[in-house]
Amino acid sequence: MSLVNPTSRSKASSKPSARRAETARIYAHPLPIIFPEPTYTFLGLSLTRPLNPHCTALLDPITRSAWVENSGDAAILWQRGFFGKGDLSRSEPSWLARQINARKMKGKGLTSEEITAKRRAERKQFKLDRAKAMAAAAAEAEVAFKEEGRVIAPGIAPDGTRIIPSAATWKPTSISVPSEESPPDDTPDELREEIEPIQDLEHLQLSLQEAFFLVWALDCLTVLHPETNEPLTLAEIWNAFQNAHMSSLAPLLALPPPRFDNPFLVSYIAYHHYRSLGWVVKSGVKFCVDYLLYKRGPVFQHAEFAIVVIPVYEDPQDQANSPFKLQNAEPFTWSWLSTINRVNSQVQKTLILSYITIPAESRVPSKVLSSPACFAHYSVREVVLRRFIPARMRD
Amino acid sequence: MQNHPSYAVLGQVLAKYPASGGALFQVYNDLTLAQRWSDIQILDLTACGRAAIKGKRPTTDTDQGPSTCVVVPCSLSESISTSWLRAAFTSLEPSPTEIYVAITTEDTSTVYYKISQGIVKPPV
Numbered sequence: 001m002s003l004v005n006p007t008s009r010s011k012a013s014s015k016p017s018a019r020r021a022e023t024a025r026i027y028a029h030p031l032p033i034i035f036p037e038p039t040y041t042f043l044g045l046s047l048t049r050p051l052n053p054h055c056t057a058l059l060d061p062i063t064r065s066a067w068v069e070n071s072g073d074a075a076i077l078w079q080r081g082f083f084g085k086g087d088l089s090r091s092e093p094s095w096l097a098r099q100i101n102a103r104k105m106k107g108k109g110l111t112s113e114e115i116t117a118k119r120r121a122e123r124k125q126f127k128l129d130r131a132k133a134m135a136a137a138a139a140e141a142e143v144a145f146k147e148e149g150r151v152i153a154p155g156i157a158p159d160g161t162r163i164i165p166s167a168a169t170w171k172p173t174s175i176s177v178p179s180e181e182s183p184p185d186d187t188p189d190e191l192r193e194e195i196e197p198i199q200d201l202e203h204l205q206l207s208l209q210e211a212f213f214l215v216w217a218l219d220c221l222t223v224l225h226p227e228t229n230e231p232l233t234l235a236e237i238w239n240a241f242q243n244a245h246m247s248s249l250a251p252l253l254a255l256p257p258p259r260f261d262n263p264f265l266v267s268y269i270a271y272h273h274y275r276s277l278g279w280v281v282k283s284g285v286k287f288c289v290d291y292l293l294y295k296r297g298p299v300f301q302h303a304e305f306a307i308v309v310i311p312v313y314e315d316p317q318d319q320a321n322s323p324f325k326l327q328n329a330e331p332f333t334w335s336w337l338s339t340i341n342r343v344n345s346q347v348q349k350t351l352i353l354s355y356i357t358i359p360a361e362s363r364v365p366s367k368v369l370s371s372p373a374c375f376a377h378y379s380v381r382e383v384v385l386r387r388f389i390p391a392r393m394r395d
Numbered sequence: 396m397q398n399h400p401s402y403a404v405l406g407q408v409l410a411k412y413p414a415s416g417g418a419l420f421q422v423y424n425d426l427t428l429a430q431r432w433s434d435i436q437i438l439d440l441t442a443c444g445r446a447a448i449k450g451k452r453p454t455t456d457t458d459q460g461p462s463t464c465v466v467v468p469c470s471l472s473e474s475i476s477t478s479w480l481r482a483a484f485t486s487l488e489p490s491p492t493e494i495y496v497a498i499t500t501e502d503t504s505t506v507y508y509k510i511s512q513g514i515v516k517p518p519v
Contacts, residue, residue, distance in 0.1 A: 060396050062396055062409065062413070062416045062417045062420065063396070063416075063417035063420060063421060063501065064417060064501045065501050065502070065503075084502070085502045085503050085504065086503075087421065087424065087425075087503040088424060088425065088428050088429040089429070095428065095429065201399070201400065201424075201428055202428075205501075205502060205503045206502075207500075207501040207502040208501065210502070226396070247414075263472065282502070283500050283501075283502045283504050285471060285498070285500045285504050285506055286504065286506060325474070327472070
């Protein structure tokens with residue numbers, strides 16, 4: 001149960017099925033735009049308009065991202081499609097909730113970071129207890145053998161029970177969070193009045209690919225210029241997002257030199273390809289890959305696929321003349337591939353190499369780069385990688 | 396970004412090293428606001444072309460006090476080399492036994508890697 005979206009029913013929500021229903025209710029919409037049930041139909045066409053939340057974000061060229069500072073917009077973009085990430089949190093912006101929770105120190109509801117920290121502390125304590133029990137049992141066996149010549153199994157007590165705790169049977173000895181009923185609600189109100197309110201220093205950060213998808217493919221986001229706060233037109237956004245990858249001296253809205261291998265374009269092709277197929281696409285830096293694909297979203301199940309974007313130049317001359325040094329554009333080594341595959345198979349993800357073909361400048365005129373119509377000239381091909389062990393994989 | 400309180404602290408360094416500005420801003424916010432490090436200082440590492448952050452890292456063990464660590468931010472799109480890492484060690488006075496390299500991405504995920512000089516035996 002999240003502290004960021006607390007619900008009034010506390011007892012019913014502790015059952016797993018109720019939690020699942022609650023999650024399905026909050027994250028019901030896969031995209032920010034909602035298509036309501038048609039109330040009027042004329043000749044089979046629905047006349048109700050889709051509900052568009054019209055969110056706003058501020059472009060920040062230094063961090064190459066768009067910031068959603070309005071918490072209502074941030075909640076909508078996260079809950080409908082898992083766009084963006086809180087810049088001080090693991091997933092949705094929960095920093096303010098954690099600070100308020102730390103102040104109140106009641107700890108009845110925990111954010112995901114606090115749950116993880118608590119679980120790690122408990123696991124550490126369990127390992128210490130287990131090591132102590134193993135050492136004690138081994139010492140006892142030693143003593144028994146030395147004095148009486150009797151060999152006893154170290155881990156089993158005389159009556160047959162296990163002395164050494166296992167992960168399933170160990171319980172934490174100290175309860176860090178008091179579980180008794182909290183005092184009535186007027187006490188937190190008094191605390192809030194005494195201490196000044198904490199300023200929310202967190203925002204939801206959208207990568208340039210997510211922001212462009214929301215602007216161009218879904219038309220539910222407006223991007224503002226960082227200095228003038230004026231909404232940018234689609235053409236200005238197209239130029240500014242490509243300029244963000246040029247050296248930092250380039251002015252924001254200047255026309256970028258037309259290059260098919262601009263890092264924004266290459267990574268956007270991959271992002272758009274998988275998003276339009278219905279996957280939720282998030283950053284994969286924790287697993288040494290470019291993107292992770294979730295079937296419904298991070299709150300439902302772990303990601304099934306890990307995508308590595310490999311750009312391929314149609315014309316090698318373009319690569320030689322390129323001002324950008326794209327990652328993975330050079331032939332890779334077996335050790336690199338093996339490392340990434342091993343990391344991902346340990347976390348039960350399938351590795352997919354996604355080859356993006358960059359069109360040759362000699363074949364395609366560079367004026368197509370003035371609009372997103374240039375995407376038609378790229379192609380995406382996937383290669384799925386799995387480790388084959390002939391001795392073990394016989395079925 | 397100019398309205399963010401961290402900009403007041405980092406403004407000069409961001410202007411001096413614009414290429415690593417995004418990574419520094421993100422790591423600074425993560426350490427001061429989310430991880431709650433104390434005694435934060437900004438160090439200028441000219442050899443690496445960026446600024447580093449030195450501070451006291453809070454620990455959950457009650458027997459150890461907070462330890463001082465140095466974090467060098469860099470972005471995922473950069474390529475770094477061992478000579479770069481060596482320069483980071485030599486530029487710091489006194490030369491630390493280990494530094495943390497913070498790798499940032501555009502969606503604000505940060506991964507920290509501990510880099511030590513030479514082979515280090517893992518703790519028992």
